[in-house]
Amino acid sequence: MTHAIDLFCVMRKETIEKLAERLGVTSCQLESWKAGIEEIPTRHFDNLKTIFRIPDEKEYLIERTNVTVLDQAEISLICYKDYIESLQQERVKNSQGASALSRAFRQCETAISSIEKQIRILKQKEKMESIFDERMFRLACLNEEEFRKREIIVDRLIDKLDDTLSL
Structure with a gap:
C-alpha cells in the first residue's frame, strides 16, 4: 500500500x-x-x-492511503507541471545551456501530454467498469436463456471494443 505523501516524496526526490x-x-x-x-x-x-505545489482541486490526493493508478497519474502530472514551470523560470534566468533546457522542456511537455491522455483513459475505464458492474448484477437475475443472450452481446461488444482500440 502506497501513500500519496510517499509518492510525492519520490517524485520530488x-x-x-x-x-x-x-x-x-x-x-x-x-x-x-x-x-x-x-x-x-x-x-x-x-x-x-x-511544498508539493498541489492545486486546490487536487488536495484530496494528500490523504490517499492507497494510491490508485489514476492517483499516480494525477500526482505525476502535478509534479511534471511544476517541473516544467521551474524549467521556464530557469530558461528566463539563464540563457547558457538553453539547448539542454529546451530538450528537458520538450521531454516534460511530451510526458505531460502522455499523462493527460492516461488520466482520460483511466477515467473512461472507471466509468465503463461502473456501468458494467451495475448492469451485470442485473443480468444475473435473468433466467438462463436470457442471460446467455445478453452474455453473447456483451462478448461481441468487448471484441468490437478491443478491435477498435487496437493499434
Missing part, C-alpha cells in the same frame, strides 16, 4: 525525514498521518499543499 523536518514534525508524526492514526492538522495539510 525528497525523503520522509527531510519532509518532516520542513514541516517541523517528527518522522513518527508524519508516519502516523500516513497510517491514518491521526488526521493531518490543517496547517500541516496546507504546508504539504504548498
